[in-house]
Every structure is written in structure tokens, then in C-alpha cells.
Amino acid sequence: MKKTVGIVGANGYTGSELIRLLAFHPHVTLSFLYSRSNSGKRISDLYPDLTTVCEMVLTHQPEEVDVLFLCLPHKESQNWLAQNPVSDETLVVDLGNDFRLDENFESRNFVYGLPEINKKQLEGSKSIANPGCFATAIQLALLPLAEKGFLDEVFTTGITGSTGAGQSLQATTHFTWRNDNVSAYKTLTHQHVDEVLQQLVSSNQKQVNLNFVPWRGDFARGIFTSSTLKTDLEQKEIEQLYQDFYAEAPFVTVSSRAIDLKQVVNTNRCVIQIEKNENVAVIHSAIDNLLKGASGQAVQNMNIAMGWEENKGLDLKPVAF
């Protein structure tokens, strides 16, 4: 029997992306799509690509479900949960940043939902804080080194597609401005730095400095990052370290070929490449910010928490071109 699912904030990018995934997931059925602002509208009127895929009407009345995804603006998940009590039996996956650093809320203790490090804790969990998009790309690029204590200071540049900024109309999401353009934002102060450091440090109890410069790119989907650091390890040693670390991770590939962003667009995968020159190493990583960086990882976390195969509903055809 299929499990029931509700999506709160279903009218945003990550909410609609969850619908695109869950509509074809064999173990679940969508029970309700919650939206305060668009209640009463058909989701396929907001996202016509969902025509025939999902013709549900948005509601502002949640029901009891087996799995609840919260796709709200950052800091609004707490309010929603406070106003809409959820059964302890319901698996709650929060895609916002409310519970990534502050893990406790009422009787719930949120597990940080990066399966590549927390798979055991996620199994059977009822409360999952889904990581941020940049945070996912950077952590996957650095965790194998951090865990061994090989990481002291790192200089990371990352570039993100426009979907990372959400569907609101802003000067920096206007096509005329963004097309063919590149720019930096939140230099050294991006909100994901703390989230990354928490995991890097907890993996080895060693202080790490992360200097992160985020850029806006002129594409819609995807994140590409390059992290530069000093190390005496040989390239082969680093690659082996990463191969070992991700041996059981079905969605992470350590590549000996050059990687590029479109290798992962429209998939739940992360590709990583390591390069070395003298005593400097550079770790590149790429993900689809809406999938491995948000909704895909949320489904992966649900699969693990529910005891299903980790890749269920996530065998996605890459867009490739």
C-alpha cells in the first residue's frame, strides 16, 4: 500500500520539483499540495509542464499524511509546524534552513539529511533537515579530507543557476540582466558557510576555515564549485580517499575525467574531480541545485528513512544537452 505525502509550499521551485519526482515514485501517493497564496489554483496552471503529470488543486488545509515535505521560505517552517500540529508518526522533511543548525523543535530532533555521512541516523528517523544546495556541493567536495583531519583552510568559488534564487521577480533574476552575465553576491558571508563548517568540524573536531565566494551564473539549473587547499597528499592518495569515502554512496561519483555541470543536470548525482599541482589541490564538484541540492535529496532522505531503496524514484534521465 502506498504511503501518503503532503507538500507544504508546493507552488515554489523546490515544491514543484518534488511533485515532478513523486508523481512517478512507486511507493507514494500525493495527498495534498499546500499553498496559502495560491490556494484554489490548479498546480498545472502555475507549472504547465505538470499538465497530465499532476492536476491537483492547491489547498490551505493540510491533512494527516505519512510523509510531510516543508518547502517554505527559510525560517517559516517553525511557524508552520507550530500552527499545524503534525503527528509524531509523520516523517517531516524540511527543505528550509530552520533545523540545520538548531536541531530541536518540540519533541522532534532533526537529523541533518546528508545521506553520505548520516545514513545510519536517517534510517527510521521522523525528522530530517535537508541540506542547502551550496552546502551539499561543498560538503561533498570536502568531507573526505575533513574527516581525516587533512583540511585546515579552503578557498571555494561556486556558481549557481537562477533557480537557486527562487521564483520571486528580482533585478538579478530579470532575463535581460542575467543573460550572458556573471556576478558575485554574499561574498564570504553566504548563509551556507556555517552549515558546511558544522559538518566539517563535527567530522573530526578540527577547526576549518572556509572562504567562500558565491557567483550568480547565466543558466537556470546547477551548481559548480572549485575548492583550493594546501596538502602534502599525492593526487592518487586523495582520489583513493574519496573513492573509499563514497564507496557506498550511489549518487556520488569521483571522476578521473574532466567534469562539467551538465553531466548532472536533471539528476540526483554529484560528480567530483580532483586536480593537484605542487602542494596545492583543487576539488571540483557539480550538482543540480534543485535535485541533489534540494528536492532530489529530500526524496533520497525519505527513501532511507522509510526503509526503501535509496534510489527509488530517482533513476532520472539526465537532460545531458
Next chain:
Amino acid sequence: MKKTVGIVGANGYTGSELIRLLAFHPHVTLSFLYSRSNSGKRISDLYPDLTTVCEMVLTHQPEEVDVLFLCLPHKESQNWLAQNPVSDETLVVDLGNDFRLDENFESRNFVYGLPEINKKQLEGSKSIANPGCFATAIQLALLPLAEKGFLDEVFTTGITGSTGAGQSLQATTHFTWRNDNVSAYKTLTHQHVDEVLQQLVSSNQKQVNLNFVPWRGDFARGIFTSSTLKTDLEQKEIEQLYQDFYAEAPFVTVSSRAIDLKQVVNTNRCVIQIEKNENVAVIHSAIDNLLKGASGQAVQNMNIAMGWEENKGLDLKPVAF
């Protein structure tokens, strides 16, 4: 038990796209990937997005299979079949244009693989000529009118993504040239015109004039067409005609909303919209040229020919953004 599949010309865009689809198709298993020029190479070295999805090595030695897809340059399918005899029991789906107008080859009689008009003939067929990409988009836009004899002359403009030009490096596929650019090519003389007319005429035995201006667009995937024609039918009548015509077609949607190209990218769907002003109607249609316009339709045809559900392996997550 799964059916075996071979792909000839697996290293091209349509061949690799078939791999992306068939790797997750529940009823088939890939037996061989044929390529003369890249024999011995791993397909994931040519298309790194296929890493973990398909790690097969290209070969130039075909095997006997249940289903054979030919993804060769136009006019090379005949040569290949002449040199590599194929069992009469094997379903051959040709994605080139060799058998679209000349349907007979040795003992085989090719069925034109547009399921929306030829579903009955495709069931159990062993030889299928898969339609061209522009031909698919234009036919789906015009067939309901043509079949009723309502079509005399039509003026069509269509725009295609760069994947339509294949993977060869040309001046018009150079990024520097194509980015932010639009241009016309093969004005009034595109090779798909005859293919479209053959079907339009055979549906009602009435002469039709198709004036087709193809454009190159600055995107990688997709085709958008607008066809203008004179008619005394009311918009509602035309819409009803189309709704009836496509009532059993799972991949065609007649939309009352404005359509746009990205509603169908990375899906096997076609969306159609009808607009009318005075005695002039405009029919818009959009498809993904590599899916409904090539490899997706080939899988759809295989499904029908083999007696499987028409949408098996084709429940694809739209890329949407």
C-alpha cells in the same frame, strides 16, 4: 524475461538519448552499442552523464537482438541493413529518413511510426520508420484539420535547438556564433516537407500546400512551431476537433493555456495551442526534438509494437527550468 536491444550509431545524440531512456526501461536490456568510429571506447567516456547509468563499451560487431534501433546519418540505414542481415523476428526501428517515404526494403515493409495516426498498424509490426523531428511537430499540429479536409494551404515557421544539427562541429553549431542568435535555413526546402505532406495528403486525399521556414534557435533542445491558415471554423470547433483526434494519445495535450517550449523539454510530450482571429487560425506546437522528435518516439513505437504499455519507460521528469 527482458527483451534484448541493440543500438546502431550509439555514439550520436539520438543514440545516446536512447541509452538514457532504455537504461531505465523495465522490459529491455541493452545487448550491444554499435559504432564504427568509436568502437572500443566506453560510451560514458563520450557522454560522461552516462557514468553509472551505462558503462558499456562500443563495438562494431552486432549481435542478434529482439529490438534494433538504427541511429545513423540519413541514407545510411539501408547500407547498414544490406551489410548486416537482421532476423525477420527482430523489430527494426529506423530513426533516419531512409524508409519514411520509401517504405519497402527487401522483405520488410516499414510502417510510419507516428503513433497518433498509425497505432493499429504499429501493433506487432517488425519495421518502423521513425518520423523526423520537425515532421512530428508539424504533423501533430495539422493532422486533425487535414484529416477532415479543412486544410488547403498553411504557412509554418519552426525553430529548433542545436541538437537538431547533430554532434558534428560546424560554423552554425559553434557556441560563439549561435549564442543569442537566430537564423533561417533551408527556407521552403526542408527535407521534412515531403514527409509531412505524404501524411497530410494520405489522411484525406486532398492536396495541401505547406510553406515552411525553419529557424535555428539559441537553445539545445526543443522545437516550437506556429502554423497559420485560413478557416471558417470557430476556435471552439477547432479545439474540439483536436481534443477528439487526440483523445487516445497519451503524449499529446491540446492546451487552452499559452504554451511554451520548456513545458515539454526532457519529456515525450507534444503540447498544442490554437488561436483564432477573424478567418485566420494559428496552431502552435512544441516538442523535445530528441524525445518526441526522435528517441522518445522510437521507444513509444517499440512499446506499441511489442504490446507493452505505450508510456513504459517514458514517464520522464520534465526539466521544467
Next chain:
Amino acid sequence: MKKTVGIVGANGYTGSELIRLLAFHPHVTLSFLYSRSNSGKRISDLYPDLTTVCEMVLTHQPEEVDVLFLCLPHKESQNWLAQNPVSDETLVVDLGNDFRLDENFESRNFVYGLPEINKKQLEGSKSIANPGCFATAIQLALLPLAEKGFLDEVFTTGITGSTGAGQSLQATTHFTWRNDNVSAYKTLTHQHVDEVLQQLVSSNQKQVNLNFVPWRGDFARGIFTSSTLKTDLEQKEIEQLYQDFYAEAPFVTVSSRAIDLKQVVNTNRCVIQIEKNENVAVIHSAIDNLLKGASGQAVQNMNIAMGWEENKGLDLKPVAF
């Protein structure tokens, strides 16, 4: 001595584009930049590319000037002129559509500012209605045929960059939506159709039918159109007709090569190409919608009206790539 210039609506795309042109024009000096909503702001804060090029502060107090450009939303020019009386000695160039069809306003009689047909009337004129962007591209493609009475009915598709939609934030100008996308809008009902027909008909007093389908493209600058029509003229005859018609037009090129949009981006030029098959001709044209389609043509009109060289300030480096 330089002539003084004022720009009303200087904070929009066409207004700022005028600044980019006039800042380097040898015969004029900018006196004021008028904006109600952004009064008090520096124009280079709104358009940082203007840093060092123009550091003027926007005002809502117009001054008396030799040349006044109105870059207001359509239908607001009349109101502005009614509220801000302008000397009869001032040349007024309106970039809106207020005076394209209704040519009379108080004591002013507006000349339609398409120099390729109205150069004589523009010389010494004090009131110029600058043509619309699509209207310019389509007229230049069709006028030589219309003037000779060779035009009866024409089917035109045109695609425009996002700057054509102005700087307001809309669903269809959001980068996430528009990137890699194509869509139709105002099918058969675009407001420029009447403007085009007025000129086509007045050139020969013969009725013409224009069926126009406008598309939105995924680039920022430029318009490309293809017009299909029936004719018994030979291609050579048509080309000669066009060469003769534009013999004195410095910004229009009739090309025997394939044309593409980027041949004219960031220039004031229009390129035209003619193709023929049997009794059907297709006329392609391309312009930069902000230059020959708006601000560049406005400067061209000013040059003619003031008795300066037509190309003064318009020898622009093409962006080309």
C-alpha cells in the same frame, strides 16, 4: 556650438540606450534626464555600465532644450506634453506609439520617422513619431514590394529579445522561465500591425493583409523576421527592387548571403535577405530592437531633422559575438 538635449523617461531601456548613444554624439550635449519615479538618483546607479559615460542625476524638472526625446510608456507622451509645454522650436522625437497613427497634437503634426521612406519630410521637421521595433523590421522587409503594388497578403513570424518587453519584472521576463524557451504572444493581434499596414497601404493605396505571429526569444537584444508571400517575380527581380529602394539608405543592407541576428546587434543597421522557391518568396530581416528599432533610429531621425549627417553618432562597433 552643441545642441541641448533632454530625455524624458531616461530610466527605461530606450531612454538609457539614448544616453549611451548621445554621450558620444559630437553635436549634442545632454541637458537633463527626466524621471518621475527615480528623480534624485544618479543614472549610473541604475545602469552601472554608464559609469564614467554619464554621471548625471535624474530630475523631474524639464528645461528648455533644442531636442526632446520622449521615452515613455505607450500613451503617456500626450499627457506629458499636455502638462509640460514645449517650445515650437524644440524638436520632439516620440519613441512611444502616441503619434504614429494619430499624427496631430495641438499645433504639431508628427512625421512618421522611418527615414527610408520619409527622409524628405523629416528634414527640418519639429515633430517625429519614431516607429515601433517590430514595425521597423517588418516594414523594411516589405516596403519595396508594397510600393510597387506587388504585395497582397503576407505571413510573418518575428522573434524578439527580452528588452522588447521593457525593464518591468514579469513572469515572461524571469530568467528561469525565459532561458532556453520560446513562446508566442499577441498572435495576429500585435499592436504594430496597424502601424505597418498604414505605411504599406499609403505607399501604393492597395489593400494588404498582414498575418503576424510574434514570438518571445531567449536573448536580450534583437528582432528577426521571416515574411512569406506569393509572387511571380524572379528572385533577381526582387533583389534588384530592394537594392534600388535602399540605394540611398545607409543603414539598410540587402544581403545575398545568409543573414543572422548577430550581424546587427549593437548597430543601427537592418539586414535583409530574399529567398524564393517556385512562386513563394520569403523575406528575412534583422535589426537590434533597441537601436534601429528604437533609440538608434531616434538619433538617425534627429540627425536628418537637424540637417546633420545621417550616421552621425551611429558608427557603432557591432558586438558581433
Next chain:
Amino acid sequence: MKKTVGIVGANGYTGSELIRLLAFHPHVTLSFLYSRSNSGKRISDLYPDLTTVCEMVLTHQPEEVDVLFLCLPHKESQNWLAQNPVSDETLVVDLGNDFRLDENFESRNFVYGLPEINKKQLEGSKSIANPGCFATAIQLALLPLAEKGFLDEVFTTGITGSTGAGQSLQATTHFTWRNDNVSAYKTLTHQHVDEVLQQLVSSNQKQVNLNFVPWRGDFARGIFTSSTLKTDLEQKEIEQLYQDFYAEAPFVTVSSRAIDLKQVVNTNRCVIQIEKNENVAVIHSAIDNLLKGASGQAVQNMNIAMGWEENKGLDLKPVAF
């Protein structure tokens, strides 16, 4: 009287861009365009945007000229000069990298053509080595700190448009691959690193480490870089340092606003922005790689060497959108 100019390698991107600039330069006239491979062809057949701008025919017979620009593949300038003796009176500007590090060739002593540091030496010079594109963007971002000895180690990421890869057809310049894509190349080993270090070190005789990760972007024109470094200087102090350093530089702007790539596309300008958090500073810079990064800077160098105004022929309308 105008000075005569020859361009060797006129059929490439930087060569054709020089034509776009020099065609409107008031002090020069083009004498010959040299190309071995395309000799006999009209340059406007290769670059149709040059129609009416320049209709010269490419030749393989150079003439004596006042100014000679070499736009050859790297390492071919030496060969060309050896085979085609040039008068000592001729100003030679080499856009390749032949003389950037090895400054002496026969009787010529090449001056490194970064006007912001070498203006005095460029005045009257007859031999100029024009800097590389990334080298220009990075040096302008770092020189003010290096000159004062404030620079020890820096971590730079830069992204470049496809024109940086030249007009040859390659897998990484294919539109289908590059559109919506990002990738790294020549990680830590880009050929411009030595060029940058030579200037940084010579400005203060202090060792500097530059860790540079270049990325390929999905746009045609422009370079954007972010350089991260440790410093105890206050942000205000750094900004003042830069303002002072560039006080006499007409093409460099130190911005207190957020910068983005399109602020400089189709101009000869460089914009720089400084951000600081705790003891870490980030310096962003942006240029058009074909202008300030190549042909525009070459014209700037010519202007200085010939004693003309530095910005002559370089008052370019920004493309802006």
C-alpha cells in the same frame, strides 16, 4: 594625415575585432588585412557584421605600414616577423604571447602593454607585447596591493566567454555542450600565471603565490574574476589604494557598487570591486576579453605609443543588455 595600419591574422576573433575598432578610428586607415588561409576572401564574407563597415579583401602580401598588429596563434609572431622583415619605424603590437616574457627579438625590445603600469615606457615605443586576457583582468585586480608589498598569496577563480577559445571548432566550443554549462580547465597551470607573476613581482620585488582556477562560461564575451587574500588593511584603505593607483587610468573604475560582467561588455573598461570580511579581502574584476583583454587594449597601446589621446576610437557604446 592618417597613419597606415596592417593586421596580420585578420580572420581571427582578435583580428576582426581590431577591424571593428579601427574602421571608425579617426587617425588611422587600414592598408592591408593579412591571412594565409583565407587570402583572396572578403573579410565581410567571413564576418558579415562587417558588411559596409569593411569590405577589404584578405591578402598574403604585407605592405609597409605605420602600425602593424600581429593577431596570430601563440608562438607564431616570431616566425612571421622573421619571415617578413618590418621597418624599425613601424610600431609593432603583438597580441600573442611571444614577447610578454621574452622581451627581446632582433633589434626590438618589447614593452609589456599594460598602460596602467607602463604608460611612460609605452610612449614612443615601437614594440609592444599586448597582455593576455585573464592576465589583464587579474593584474588590474592585484597590482595596487602588490606594488605596496601587501600581497603574499592569492586564490583566484576566473570565468571566460567562448571567444577566449578562438574560432576553431572544438568539443568545448560546441553550442550543445557549452550552453548552460560550466567547467574548469588548466587548473593551477594556465599560461597566464607566469605573465601575471612577472608583473606582480617586478612591481615590488616580493614573492607572490597565485593559485588560479580558470572556468569556461556559457557566454561569448567577457571575463569575471574573484581573488581572495589575507590582509590586515581596512576595506576603506584598500579602496583608497586602488583609487589612487588608477587615478590617471581612463578605463579602470573602482566601484563601490556591486559589479557584474555586462557592465563592461563591448567596452574597453575594467571594473573592480573590493569586499572584506574579517581579515579576508576579495577583489572582483571584469573586462571584455576581446577588448580590454585584447584588441581594445592594443588600440589603447597604439594611441599611447603614437602620442594620441588614450581613448581615441575607444568611446564604445556598451552593449549593456
